[in-house]
Amino acid sequence: xxxxxxxxxxxxxxxxxxxxxxxxxxxxxxxxxxxxxxxxxxxxxxxxxxxxxxxxxxxxxxxxxxxxxxxxxxxxxxxxx
Amino acid sequence: xxxxxxxxxxxxxxxxxxxxxxxxxxxxxxxxxxxxxxxxxxxxxxxxxxxxxxxxxxxxxxxxxxxxxxxxxxxxxxxxx
Numbered sequence: 001x002x003x004x005x006x007x008x009x010x011x012x013x014x015x016x017x018x019x020x021x022x023x024x025x026x027x028x029x030x031x032x033x034x035x036x037x038x039x040x041x042x043x044x045x046x047x048x049x050x051x052x053x054x055x056x057x058x059x060x061x062x063x064x065x066x067x068x069x070x071x072x073x074x075x076x077x078x079x080x081x
Numbered sequence: 082x083x084x085x086x087x088x089x090x091x092x093x094x095x096x097x098x099x100x101x102x103x104x105x106x107x108x109x110x111x112x113x114x115x116x117x118x119x120x121x122x123x124x125x126x127x128x129x130x131x132x133x134x135x136x137x138x139x140x141x142x143x144x145x146x147x148x149x150x151x152x153x154x155x156x157x158x159x160x161x162x
Binding site: 025 | 082088089090100103106107110112113114115116117118119120121122123124125126127128130131139142143146147148
């Protein structure tokens with residue numbers, strides 16, 4: 001079983017209102033926080049009939065075509081299994 | 082600078098419609114995918130005046146009080162800086 005973990009994050013300079021509001025709320029709750037950034041996580045199970053190298057290439061294609069918006073987001077793929 | 086990365090994932094058995102639809106779409110696009118699970122990512126910058134151990138404890142409190150819903154979600158904290 002090959003499982004890929006994909007982290008999708010906003011590029012530097014792209015507004016992250018959810019992160020800003022989370023920071024504001026953490027501060028209201030009493031914590032000293034400098035910055036909060038949010039992102040998305042995908043765990044993709046690619047089955048058994050694929051090598052780790054092929055899996056990484058396929059998931060990169062998935063990111064480009066569906067999972068991430070290359071204009072505002074970056075993606076980071078790790079094969080975890 | 083101490084930065085914590087928090088992964089929020091749905092507990093096993095909790096429906097993940099976004100994951101199911103992502104899987105469906107990836108299959109429509111021609112990829113052989115067994116399962117897709119989605120999650121959220123927070124990167125929290127806690128500044129310089131805190132140790133890694135304290136940071137981990139604080140972020141755990143943040144997860145319990147704000148970032149995660151313990152009824153349906155699990156959280157995983159790693160100190161990355």
